[in-house]
Amino acid sequence: MSLLDSKKKRVRGGNCSLPTESMRGIPTICIRATHGWRFLNFKELWEYRELVYFLTWRDIKVRYKQTAIGGAWAIIQPFFTMMIFSLFFGKFARIPSEGLPYPIFAYSALVPWTYFANSLTHATNSLVEHQQTITKVYFPRLILPLSSVLGGLVDFVIAFTVLIGMMFFYNIYPTGAIWTIPLFVLLSIITAFGVGLWLSALNVQYRDVRYAVGFLIQLWLFATPIAYPITIVPERWRALYGLNPMVGVIEGFRKALLGKGAIWGPSLAVSISIIVLILIGGILYFRKMEQTFADVV
């Protein structure tokens, strides 16, 4: 089991006359009812890192196994959304796009957004999908939403390469801020994971969540500057608008890559604080509900 590090492993428990010295190396697990709030058990998570890897790898593998066009799906979703947006919002409604060609303006936001939306959906369903495993084997349950969120990164990378291609096509060169891209990717991972923790735990109790999440994501899409720039939101609403953590993430991503975008200083700070709050709250709530997952799921 992964509860042991290599040092402890040298001690084998077969012999009861082992000297006390080496007995100290044997891991002792204490089982009792837990009450109240718990935060992360980092040590345990680290010990289970290989399981994170295997579950992530499984998610990726299974996703492409029985599909005819495999990885192309990663592009199709954001790309076609971009085309529709370009036609209706860009061409017909003439929504401004920060001086960028509308297609790349929309696509540069749709890439991180699609990653976020898919990861959140996966994470929400992760516990219920692994119901059988949860009721039979112990491991930190947090690993399930975590590996769902990580598994989506492959799609993200595929969609991102298309974005690079489009930049060449439109002759747009990245700015010096491109080094911040990983930061914004990280922020969308954390947001999807944080919200995913809440929703997956809720989904165990109330299966309605599964249906609600699709709707939530749909609304969220329009509350985020994807099809339109943040500048069309009136100044006095911006603070409120910034409470949506994805505002800072999407705007930041676009700005870092294309060099055009609106004021993202304060709204990014608000976004980050909200993300941190969601994450901490999500961990606490998840850990609190975790005890009953196997009984209720």
Add this chain to the structure above:
Amino acid sequence: MRAKMNDVAVSAENLSKRYRIGEKVPYKALRDEITKLFTTPFGKLKNQSAPKREKGYIWALKDVSLEVKRGEVVGIIGRNGAGKTTLLKILSRVTEPTKGHAEIRGRVGSLLEVGTGFHPELTGRENIYLNGAILGMKKREIDKKFNEIVSFAEIEKFIDTPVKHYSAGMHVRLAFAVAAHLEPEILLVDEVLAVGDVEFQKKCLGKMKDVTGEGRTVLFVSHNMAVIQALCPQTLLLEQGCLQMRGSSAEVVKTYLKGNSVESGEYIWQWEEERLNDLGLLVPLSLRILDHKGKVSERVLARYPFQIEFRYQLTESVSNLRVGLTLKTTEGQWVCTSFDRDRTEEHGWYNRKQGIYVAMCTIPENLLNDGTFVLGVITGIKGAQRLYRDFELIRFSVDMTAGVGSHWADGRSGVIRPDFKWETEFAG
């Protein structure tokens, strides 16, 4: 006597687990059935197998304290719902106890089910890694054991085929093979040997014997008394969530089978009203053994046929119902199972309306050997739902007086003693 701390692999104190009623079976809403049953007249008395209840809650496990020393192999037996699986789930940390605590010293491997986390789209090779990781193996551990696992499962040729193309047997073999190669210091096993074909079961049993011989600590849940006695020197008996007895396996198994079945010609169920909603649509009423004169008796003569009468009530009309009887020896060996629908020509009863039924099963003369047998009941809807079942209800004995070959004074081994036809001719 308390063992030295160092020798103890598992120690538990007052472990209790409470479930909210309906938590485990959330999909059932049988309110209507209950009200129907309330209006029907039958007595109420405590039912033996009903776990202790508080209002709205059920104690699946109640104040279980135990200590298992390093290297001990301990069996756990008990009726369905006695808390066996709950105990293993708590010890393997799948679920938390409501009260009490336990301490486990050593690497724990739990095997509550084979094939946990298998994905049909992935190949055998991929599933070995995935399943191994879920069970707690490290990648390099799996690398090392990989060939061993594959050859144990006998799937060398199909290792890169998606598991969905495997036969059920291959699937089970692979799943068990991965699990069998876990090397924890403490192994918790639940009923997993009850899968696969007989050949493979034997192989698994052999593997389990190796495991138990290596000085590992093993807690082993099974319904198979013969396996328990073969593998475990010691056994725990759980009843209604409580630890009833601990001792040598032979002794505990005997007590279990005795305690569960009364040596008597009849068994009359007395249902508490609130227990009825767990039952579903079939409520057993009485089970009787009638000897060749039609008298209720716990002793039958082998040379005459005898009958088993099972009365039950259906609380709603039902199709594809199957009602059966089970026969075991007091050592726990299965003799046979027989259903009322075994003969295909009797189709008229396929749909049964609600009401009380009496099933009569005739056991022919000269079938069973002398000895004591345990009679049980098994019911269900074909391919859909398990209804009431209990394999240990009545104990009865078969008397060989004037039976087959009884003029020979020797005792005969075997559970049956049929009257075969013999013809011998002088061949020169």
